[in-house]
Amino acid sequence: MTSAPETKLLQTAQRLFCSEGIHATGVARIIREAGVARKTLYDKYGSKENLLRAVFRAEADMWFRWFDQDLPGTGADARGRILYLFDLLQHWFESGSFFGCVFINAVAEHEKEGGWVRGIALDHRRRINERLLSLVVEAGVEDADLATEKLSLVIDGAIVTAMVTANPSVAAIGRATAADIIDHALLGRAH
Amino acid sequence: MTSAPETKLLQTAQRLFCSEGIHATGVARIIREAGVARKTLYDKYGSKENLLRAVFRAEADMWFRWFDQDLPGTGADARGRILYLFDLLQHWFESGSFFGCVFINAVAEHEKEGGWVRGIALDHRRRINERLLSLVVEAGVEDADLATEKLSLVIDGAIVTAMVTANPSVAAIGRATAADIIDHALLGRAH
DNA sequence: GGTCAAGGAGACCGATCGGTCTACAAAAAT
DNA sequence: ATTTTTGTAGACCGATCGGTCTCCTTGACC
Incomplete structure (x- = not known):
C-alpha cells in the first residue's frame, strides 16, 4: 500500500x-517527486508556506518522541539519558536523510x-530547552539553567557541524562535550 | 568620500x-540598496554567484584578522586567547550587523x-580548525585534536544560537563551555 | 577642449516562481 | 447503479528571477 x-x-x-533548501525547492519538484498533482498540494496544504509549517511540526514531533519515549525507554539515570540524546542525534545523522535541522536551516535562509x-524556531527551541532543563535538574546539577544553555548550544553545534561536514560521528564529539559540562557542574556541587 | x-x-x-537569505535576496535589491547600477555589479563580479564568493572571502578575512591580529594582541596565554575568541564572537553578535555565519547559512540553503x-564551507572550517588546533596544542592539552573538535563545535553552536535567538550573550555560554572543555582536558593531563 | 573609460538608468530577455483553474478518471459512498 | 468525492494532468496567470544590452552622463587625463 x-x-x-x-x-x-x-x-x-x-x-x-x-x-x-526551501527557497531553492520549487513546488513543481515537490509534486513531481511526491508523484502527486499540483492541485492536491494546494487542496491539502493551501500554500508552500503551510507545507513548510507542516514540516516544522513533523520535525518537532521527532524531538518530542525522543524526549517522551526513547529517553525514558533507556531506563538510565538523568546523566545517562542526556548523553543518550547524542546517540539519538548520531542515529539521525546516519539516517541518510539528514541534511540539517529544518528550523535552523529555515531561519538561515529567511x-x-x-x-x-x-x-x-524560537518556540521550538524553548520547548526543547524545557525538556532539557528537567533532565539537568534531575541530574542534580548546581546551576541547572546555565548547564542547560550549554547543552543546548552543544546540540545545535553538533547539528550544524554534521550538516556541514556530513560526518555523523560529530555526535560523539558533542556527547563528550556534554559529559564535560555535566561533570564540571556536578563537581561544582560536591565542592 | x-x-x-x-x-x-x-x-x-x-x-x-x-x-x-541568499536566494531571497534578488540582485535588484542589492543594487538598489548599494546605490549602484545593475551593469556595475556584472562588470565587477560577473554574477550573483561570484558576488557570494566575494562575501565568503570577506567573512573568512574577518576570522583570520581575529586569529592573526586580535588574539596575539591580547598578550594572554593560549587558554586565555581561546577564551578571548568568544569575546570577539560576542562583539560580532552585538555589532547589529550579525545575522549568522554566511558559510553556515549558505550551506543551509543550498x-x-x-x-x-x-x-x-568545509575549506573554511578546516582552516579555522588549524588555527584553533595550534592554540589548543600551545595550551598543553592532552588530546588536542579532540579538544579542538569540541571547541569548533561550541563555536558553531554559539553562532547558530545567536542567529536564532538574536541574543549576543550566548557567547558567554560558549565561553564557559570552552572553559569546561579546556579545564577538563588539562585535568586529564595532570592525572 | 577633446577623448575615453566608468558608471548610472532602465528597457528587455527567457526561465522559473507560487498559485489558480479546467477537464477528466478513479474510487468511495449512497 | 448513480452520485459525490478525491485525485491527476496540465494549461495558464502575473510576478519575479538572474543576466544582457543600449543610451547617456560624468569626470579624469592628455
Whole structure:
C-alpha cells in the first residue's frame, strides 16, 4: 500500500527542504517527486508556506518522541539519558536523510528581523530547552539553567557541524562535550 | 568620500545575504540598496554567484584578522586567547550587523550533495580548525585534536544560537563551555 | 577642449516562481 | 447503479528571477 498523498507530500517536502533548501525547492519538484498533482498540494496544504509549517511540526514531533519515549525507554539515570540524546542525534545523522535541522536551516535562509520563521524556531527551541532543563535538574546539577544553555548550544553545534561536514560521528564529539559540562557542574556541587 | 561601487556592493551583499537569505535576496535589491547600477555589479563580479564568493572571502578575512591580529594582541596565554575568541564572537553578535555565519547559512540553503557551497564551507572550517588546533596544542592539552573538535563545535553552536535567538550573550555560554572543555582536558593531563 | 573609460538608468530577455483553474478518471459512498 | 468525492494532468496567470544590452552622463587625463 502506498501512503496517502498528504503523507507523501510531507515526506518529500521534508527531504527536499532540508537537502536542497526551501527557497531553492520549487513546488513543481515537490509534486513531481511526491508523484502527486499540483492541485492536491494546494487542496491539502493551501500554500508552500503551510507545507513548510507542516514540516516544522513533523520535525518537532521527532524531538518530542525522543524526549517522551526513547529517553525514558533507556531506563538510565538523568546523566545517562542526556548523553543518550547524542546517540539519538548520531542515529539521525546516519539516517541518510539528514541534511540539517529544518528550523535552523529555515531561519538561515529567511529574513531574521520581523519574519515569522524565526519566531517558530524560537518556540521550538524553548520547548526543547524545557525538556532539557528537567533532565539537568534531575541530574542534580548546581546551576541547572546555565548547564542547560550549554547543552543546548552543544546540540545545535553538533547539528550544524554534521550538516556541514556530513560526518555523523560529530555526535560523539558533542556527547563528550556534554559529559564535560555535566561533570564540571556536578563537581561544582560536591565542592 | 563615498566608497567605490565594488566595496558598496560587497558590503550590501554581505548584509543582505545574511539578514534576508541568499536566494531571497534578488540582485535588484542589492543594487538598489548599494546605490549602484545593475551593469556595475556584472562588470565587477560577473554574477550573483561570484558576488557570494566575494562575501565568503570577506567573512573568512574577518576570522583570520581575529586569529592573526586580535588574539596575539591580547598578550594572554593560549587558554586565555581561546577564551578571548568568544569575546570577539560576542562583539560580532552585538555589532547589529550579525545575522549568522554566511558559510553556515549558505550551506543551509543550498544543495548539500554535490554542490560547490558545502565544499567552500568545509575549506573554511578546516582552516579555522588549524588555527584553533595550534592554540589548543600551545595550551598543553592532552588530546588536542579532540579538544579542538569540541571547541569548533561550541563555536558553531554559539553562532547558530545567536542567529536564532538574536541574543549576543550566548557567547558567554560558549565561553564557559570552552572553559569546561579546556579545564577538563588539562585535568586529564595532570592525572 | 577633446577623448575615453566608468558608471548610472532602465528597457528587455527567457526561465522559473507560487498559485489558480479546467477537464477528466478513479474510487468511495449512497 | 448513480452520485459525490478525491485525485491527476496540465494549461495558464502575473510576478519575479538572474543576466544582457543600449543610451547617456560624468569626470579624469592628455
